[in-house]
Amino acid sequence: MKYDAELIDRLNQMARKIRKDIVVSVGIGVAGHIGGSCSAADIVTALYFYKMRHNPANPAMRDRDRFLLSKGHVAILQYAALAEAGYFPVEDLKTTKEIGSYLQGHPDVLKTPGIEAGTGSLGQGVSIGLGMALGLKADGLDSRVYVLCGDGEMAEGQIWEAAMAAAVYKVDNLVVILDENGLQATGSTEERFNTKPLPDKWRSFNWNVMEINGHDMEEIVSALDMADFAKDRPTVIIAHTVKGKGISFAEHVVSFHNGILTEENYQKAIAELS
Template structure:
């Protein structure tokens, strides 16, 4: 897909993230906005999938390990045609399909239920190993947060992925530098991320997580890398696209007011 089309989808997805979190008065806008561009490349340019057949056995799989940023995934799935956009306006409501974390049992297009941080990569390892054992060519993609990789299970999973040579596995690290309690370097310094994954025998790429050509290029390299999994360290901006949210830690898990929503939508070029 052309970059201008990806950008158009990204703008619409960001608008819908703001609207759905505002309507719910609950959710995590900051980290949702930072992963939007990676999701557009995955779902519109890279992954093999069929929205009409969400359980198609030969599809590529995606695991949102940082499950609290699921508004970005829900908005992307709606944009891709997995379910009607109207479902977004019921986010986090009792009995609604779209809850605060992904649920593979209720939502078309969700391949893994996540929420407890640090567990998504382990689940993705299992999927990727299954494909290897069954001699299937589908691939597995994961997005984890840079705060999330403070979890020890991530590194156990990283070691296992290298041990089993899961070259059909690609992990994005959403490196926006902020987590719920502040900067990652202050809470629990995760740097140097790239060197740590290299030490765990991964193929490691470092990119601008908002540059479509860079994302596409990194995914192309991952597909041709044999014998080891790929980690893509994506430098991103928390709250990307909205001036008063960008790089502001308080927007990790705070819903906009109606006035803030209007301002955000105006900045994104939508209804004000």
């Protein structure tokens, strides 16, 4: 599909703004999940500002699309998108992980508007999304469920149980997006727990499989649109990404999975994203 250049440019600008918000959320001298947040920033931007049906003025809108952040440790990414979308003030991002803040280190459905489920115990997001997708079908709603997973998370057995069940029940309103940046907390995914070849595995579970450049906005929105046409089976979009994308000193660097920014690095990141 060919998309309007103005739309793609607007989405790319929003993704850059969200990456800047991520840096602001982490701040100086405190560990934060910069790498995996920045690798998936383009994907989450496309979901909130192009694809999903949602309403900041009514987060509980019955026919909304649902987004689940299965890799909940990158909550600062979702917070940035929610803030820019108008669910709460952007200035509140500076309070992330402070005692008493409604923006904690993992998503909390009881505290933060726009959050659909408490996540962060890796491997559970696809199961939760499957339940939601089945419930939406039972209610006769055409809403869709989008689940963002990490590639390190593919080592969790519950992922594959949910994948098998979703195919059995032909849940075509479920879309899993896999942020394949190649790095997890302590090293490369291939060295720690090699789950490749992922496309073949998902196909063997009878999913509709697409592979994209997770930083090419036109590829992202096209894949999300194409997923609408998959009938009687769920879709997985495998997005090849760069850990720490957009911040020169953090790209491909495993220590920024949960890294600490010095004053110098903080200012450099802000300048690069401005």
